[in-house]
Amino acid sequence: MSEKLIKSMVSKEHMRMKKVLAVLSGLTISASLVVGCSDANQSTSTTSTKSSGAKKVVRVAYQGVLDKDTIDPLSGMMYKGKDALIQLLKKKLPDIDVQITTVPNTDWIQKTETLIKNGDVDVAWYTNQVQAADWFYDDSELMKNDKDVNLNTINKIFIPAALAYVPYRSFDKPESTGQYYGLPIDMSNYMMTYDKQIFDDWGVQPPSQNATYDELLAKAKQVTGKNPKTGKQNYGMFLKSYWLEWHSIGFNATHSIKVDGMKLSNLNIKNDVDYMKDSPDVLNYFNYLKEAMELAPKGIASGAGAEKFFTKDNDIAINLDAGTASTLLQYTYANKKDITDRFKPIFMPLSKDGKQGFPEFHKVAIAKNASDKQAAWEVVKALTTDKEIVDFQISNYDTSGLPVLQDTSGMKVMDLPLNQQRQDYHSKSIFVTDDYWYWRQPLQSVLTDLLAGKLTPEQAQSEFYNRTKKWIDDKKKQLGGS
């Protein structure tokens, strides 16, 4: 074969390859253009189109809403999907076409932020987020002009504790203090749980629903060891670092604060920080946890050890993990007597001033770049103040939640006696403060170290103070000493 022929063949092969690559590149660019230039108002998981006739369209990003009707494998309960909520909203807001984008629980912050920043939604669900000021529109102006939900009527609609958390307050953004980023749908309520059967096996009187921390520890000590009936090892208590910081309120180790303009320079260092150094309440809190650790299974440092809780093989008497409330309530709604007769709730013990728990409120708010803010406001109002819609949301998407409306008459979730008790207890005792991150984050890391055995209670107290001080100093540096 001549050299010329070989060159010509190579060149032809080259050209063919180039054509293939050109076609592939063309396809890639076309696909990118189709995806990138598609209607920004159409999200991938939104089912309906932008407009339906003359109706205004409001797109809602909602964490926790199910795509389809689903049977819960744990309780056997049937939960309604987003179509049922859309139908309900259609009935209440006939002039608005509500479209719902479901946001999964995992990484919901990133997903919600992406939807808001891309302009893909007009209303979004959120909870206790400092970034609310970046995401949402201040509703103050809309509230001024609204005849139903305005600054004069709002205190008659929501319970005081929920109302306290409606105006925005955060050390991170003092300039946004007092702005209204949406309204609350419901509140979380955490409880602890005990296993009645273990107490019966030991012949020990179980703790009361309103037991104090000291009573719980004393009871736990009595039922730690070999079960006299089964011969198996029983653990008096279970605790893990997750949410454990919220028990500090009941121990008076932390308290609520009032800060003018949410400027860190206005924080009362002596009362709200320096006390940590030598407070007997703070030391008592860490000592208590240290004692409780001795009664717990080995894996608590990594949150393990309670895998058998709510099963017939459970070996833990008192579970301090307040997250068990959600599972217990699912069984309660499903009327699973074998579980609810054995596992009973304990309300979070109160501080000296009658406060407890984590103040978590789930809210919906108008996105900063919502296309029709008035229509979005109508949807926010419906989702938060319409009893039927709130009832539907709690029943299907947040079974451990409690309504924050003052008037709960006729709401199905309140038919459950336990919910009535929780509502009474929680609405009166919920911890209200201007900001908690300045002690919460340092305390989380201290508790992690305490549970891993890296710190003694005395060292934990000292570290709690040092880390809180550092958090404040760092934040001041970032904010320019404000």
Place this chain on the structure above:
Amino acid sequence: MSRRFRSVAGWYLLLIVPLLGTIVFNVYPLIKTVIDSTLNMQGHFIGFTNYNIMFSDPEYHQSVGNTFYMGILSVIINIPLAFILANMLNSIPRGQNIFKVFLILPMITSIVTVAILFKFIFSPDPASMANYILSIFHIKPFSWFSDIKTSRESVVMMSVWKSIGFNVILFFAGLQTIPTELYEAAKIDGANERQRWLYITIPCIRNTFIFVYLTSCIAALKSFADVYAVSSEYGDPGGSLFTIMLYIFRKSFSTLFSKDTGLASAASVFLFLLILVITIINYLLTENSERVRSFFKIRRTGKKGALEE
């Protein structure tokens, strides 16, 4: 326009597509992250304050220490083990594909599934699978993931089990490219098996070694999914599984910890630089070892012509 120019221009035009992708999805986010690292939560410029805070943060020190410890341990175990397994695979005459499938299976399994499996195996319960095996040899039970003394090693064991298949396949592919003539010639020359392995196999797959080593180092520094699957955002017990990536995640997206985009960006920029520097050093030490030796020779002797020598 000449035919030659048109031909070359066509190739450049085609290269624009991946280049644009790199600019949009890599370069732009990098620049944005660098800018964000100099801003506070209100979006005001604060210079290097976030870096100062980060470098004085004991949690960050802990995350760097954990990342390096687990990274080094992972590379030290993974690469030699993968190489040995690849050699064993290369030595068997039949059924290689069956073994390859078994080695690849953990790799294609979700990290969450792997974590659940290992949490079960490494349960702190004295009756757990791992502790039961230890008890056969009269060794006291460990708390594995739940003890700060063993948690990092346990996670390394888990991630090595999950990722080793990929490296085995890479080494195996490298071994397959070595011409059999080299072995035959060495055999005729009287080289024994160890000598053939040492002087033919290892030098011939040097490039594969370099590739596996560099990618393993980068993956180790970016360790996130494995520790997150085992310990969630906390990095428990006692922060022993708290890596640099977990630090960044916590500051960026966590619902349980206070958000600080500036600090997260500063940590991201530093991690990027760290990986870049380590990769360059590794590259220089492995790819151009001759040049490096010459360079150090110049420095030592001060001779200008040492490189040529």
